[in-house]
Amino acid sequence: xxxxxxxxxxxxxxxxxxxxxxxxxxxxxxxxxxxxxxxxxxxxxxxxxxxxxxxxxxxxxxxxxxxxxxxxxxxxxxxxxxxxxxxxxxxxxxxxxxxxxxxxxxxxxxxxxxxxxxxx
Amino acid sequence: xxxxxxxxxxxxxxxxxxxxxxxxxxxxxxxxxxxxxxxxxxxxxxxxxxxxxxxxxxxxxxxxxxxxxxxxxxxxxxxxxxxxxxxxxxxxxxxxxxxxxxxxxxxxxx
Numbered sequence: 001x002x003x004x005x006x007x008x009x010x011x012x013x014x015x016x017x018x019x020x021x022x023x024x025x026x027x028x029x030x031x032x033x034x035x036x037x038x039x040x041x042x043x044x045x046x047x048x049x050x051x052x053x054x055x056x057x058x059x060x061x062x063x064x065x066x067x068x069x070x071x072x073x074x075x076x077x078x079x080x081x082x083x084x085x086x087x088x089x090x091x092x093x094x095x096x097x098x099x100x101x102x103x104x105x106x107x108x109x110x111x112x113x114x115x116x117x118x119x120x
Numbered sequence: 121x122x123x124x125x126x127x128x129x130x131x132x133x134x135x136x137x138x139x140x141x142x143x144x145x146x147x148x149x150x151x152x153x154x155x156x157x158x159x160x161x162x163x164x165x166x167x168x169x170x171x172x173x174x175x176x177x178x179x180x181x182x183x184x185x186x187x188x189x190x191x192x193x194x195x196x197x198x199x200x201x202x203x204x205x206x207x208x209x210x211x212x213x214x215x216x217x218x219x220x221x222x223x224x225x226x227x228x229x230x
Contacts, residue, residue: 039221046123047158047166047209047221060217096165105154105172105213110165 002027004097004111011117018084018116022097027109029078030055035100036080037107038071040093048093052100053080092118124149124210124222131228137198140225142210143191148220150191154213157186157195160224161206169208170195197227205229 008020022036029036037052051061053071061069065084073080084091094113101108125143132138142149142157149155155173158166168177170186173193183198193212197204210222 046223047211048123049211049219049221062218104175106156106168106177107158107166107211108168108177110167112165 002099002109004099004109006095006097006111006114008114008116010115011119012087013120014088014118015086018082018087018091018118020082020095020097020114020116022080022082022111024078024080024099027099028075029073029080030075033102035060035102036071036073037098037100038082039096039098039107039110041096041113042090042093050082050084050095087118089118092116122220124212124220126208126210126222126225128223129226129228131230132200133230134200134202136200137196138200138227139197140195140208140210140227142193142195142212142222144193144212144220145191148212148214149188149193151215152213153188155186155188155193156211157184158209158211159204159206160209166209200229202229 003025005023012018035052038050053059053073068085070083094115096113097111098107099109153173157170159169160166169184173188174186185196187194208225214220
């Protein structure tokens with residue numbers, strides 16, 4: 001059974017960089033069948049796709065966040081990571097990592113989510 | 121890239137059927153048959169219920185069905201059960217390797 005687990009600071013100061021890591025178990029980030037994604041959900045609001053990465057390092061990002069987002073993958077640790085720079089209060093959200101199945105175009109496994117608050 | 125439009129809430133009684141709409145544009149829902157639906161219970165991660173407009177993953181009840189007409193996709197739940205009470209989100213491929221979600225719909229089982 002594939003499991004994803006987010007980790008990282010729950011509090012980030014305005015203007016700083018948010019950094020999160022997703023650890024994958026029961027599956028491999030090196031699999032060519034999947035992209036590894038980040039999705040966020042501000043409190044009480046809907047989901048927003050942030051971006052995803054392929055095992056070879058190819059990335060795609062939400063155009064509205066592209067200038068501030070970097071997603072990277074570490075195949076040796078079976079992890080992938082998110083960096084979001086210059087955060088503001090509007091970036092506060094539950095952040096989910098998820099697996100995207102490229103052959104059928106859906107997000108099939110999700111982490112439980114981690115809440116990140118932006119405050120000084 | 122704007123969020124897909126969903127009704128804020130829908131409701132139905134046990135045993136009834138409800139439909140949740142998801143309206144996009146000709147750049148996303150209207151062009152690509154790559155709409156998926158997710159159910160999210162409070163405090164939980166979303167769960168895939170429908171993909172590629174109308175396909176059900178293994179293990180998802182056949183009470184859930186999906187369809188699309190023009191720029192609007194729909195999720196229908198028949199034989200409503202208490203466990204169906206949750207938030208539902210649609211998601212569509214938006215071109216250029218990007219994805220867009222709907223704002224979410226709260227389903228209340230009366």
